Amino acid sequence: MEIKRVYKVYFSATYTTKKVVDVIANELCNSIIDCDITSQSLTETIEMDRGDVLVIGMPVYGGRIPASTLQSIIKLKGNNTPAVISCVYGNRDYDDALLELRNEVEARGFKIVSASAFVARHSIFTQIAKDRPNLDDMAQVLQFAIRSKSIIETLDDFSLLQQIDVKGNMPYKVFNQLPMYPTSNEYCVECGVCASKCPVGAISNDNPRATNELKCLACGRCIIECAVGARDFSGEFFEARAVKFQDAFSAPKANEMYYAEINIL
Numbered sequence: 503m504e505i506k507r508v509y510k511v512y513f514s515a516t517y518t519t520k521k522v523v524d525v526i527a528n529e530l531c532n533s534i535i536d537c538d539i540t541s542q543s544l545t546e547t548i549e550m551d552r553g554d555v556l557v558i559g560m561p562v563y564g565g566r567i568p569a570s571t572l573q574s575i576i577k578l579k580g581n582n583t584p585a586v587i588s589c590v591y592g593n594r595d596y597d598d599a600l601l602e603l604r605n606e607v608e609a610r611g612f613k614i615v616s617a618s619a620f621v622a623r624h625s626i627f628t629q630i631a632k633d634r635p636n637l638d639d640m641a642q643v644l645q646f647a648i649r650s651k652s653i654i655e656t657l658d659d660f661s662l663l664q665q666i667d668v669k670g671n672m673p674y675k676v677f678n679q680l681p682m683y684p685t686s687n688e689y690c691v692e693c694g695v696c697a698s699k700c701p702v703g704a705i706s707n708d709n710p711r712a713t714n715e716l717k718c719l720a721c722g723r724c725i726i727e728c729a730v731g732a733r734d735f736s737g738e739f740f741e742a743r744a745v746k747f748q749d750a751f752s753a754p755k756a757n758e759m760y761y762a763e764i765n766i767l
């Protein structure tokens with residue numbers, strides 16, 4: 503099939519997932535529709551036509567894809583449309599996230615051409631995989647995109663693709679939100695950038711020093727967007743957890759790439 507258009511759908515609070523899907527989408531086609539669902543869920547149904555490809559990327563949160571993204575995924579409608587799916591994780595584990603993403607995307611009428619799990623800096627424990635994705639990772643992302651493109655271009659009927667057997671189990675791991683939220687420190691000048699960039703409105707515009715812990719995803723966006731380094735994770739629970747994490751998950755993990763086999767009639 504000739505690729506005419508790519509829908510690039512992603513949630514990316516600290517921009518590593520975006521980095522991955524950008525490379526994949528750019529390699530597949532020049533015509534890209536950018537659907538950043540980090541701060542805004544899809545409200546309208548997107549029905550794909552022949553020639554369209556879905557490129558979708560999600561970070562791993564507690565071994566799952568972020569729950570809030572499901573309301574956007576259900577708005578996607580494929581008609582045996584090829585899809586390239588990726589999850590990006592912080593070098594601990596991606597557990598059931600890729601399986602969940604595969605199942606959700608397939609249930610919307612897409613055929614998965616390829617699937618991947620790439621390693622990136624952990625957005626809470628930022629010393630873990632702190633320089634990833636590095637140049638070697640990005641070269642692997644590009645290779646993944648090139649191979650995915652060649653499968654799409656050689657095939658015409660995507661119903662011939664066999665389901666990809668990715669890692670993961672059902673029922674999926676239960677998401678367990680840890681009591682850790684970024685707070686502001688003494689450098690805060692109350693500029694409000696964190697409040698305006700928070701995906702879930704957990705920081706008040708009137709008082710950016712306050713975080714609504716019930717809403718906060720701990721996604722790390724406020725930390726990365728603050729120009730003066732005024733937001734961070736801190737506190738005893740966080741510090742203790744960070745030490746444990748560093749001991750357990752510092753050894754670099756390899757990226758994983760899967761490609762669908764084609765059923766020969």
Ligand SMILES: Cc1cc2nc3c(=O)[nH]c(=O)nc-3n(C[C@H](O)[C@H](O)[C@H](O)COP(=O)(O)O)c2cc1C
Binds near residue numbers: 519593
């Ligand atoms: C709430 C939360 C939960 C996370 N859970 C996991 C996890 O289960 N396994 C893992 O390896 N990384 C985990 N991470 C790290 C992210 O998956 C990783 O940093 C990813 O690159 C973030 O993507 P982004 O830069 O697009 O926001 C978690 C991060 C957050 C904020």
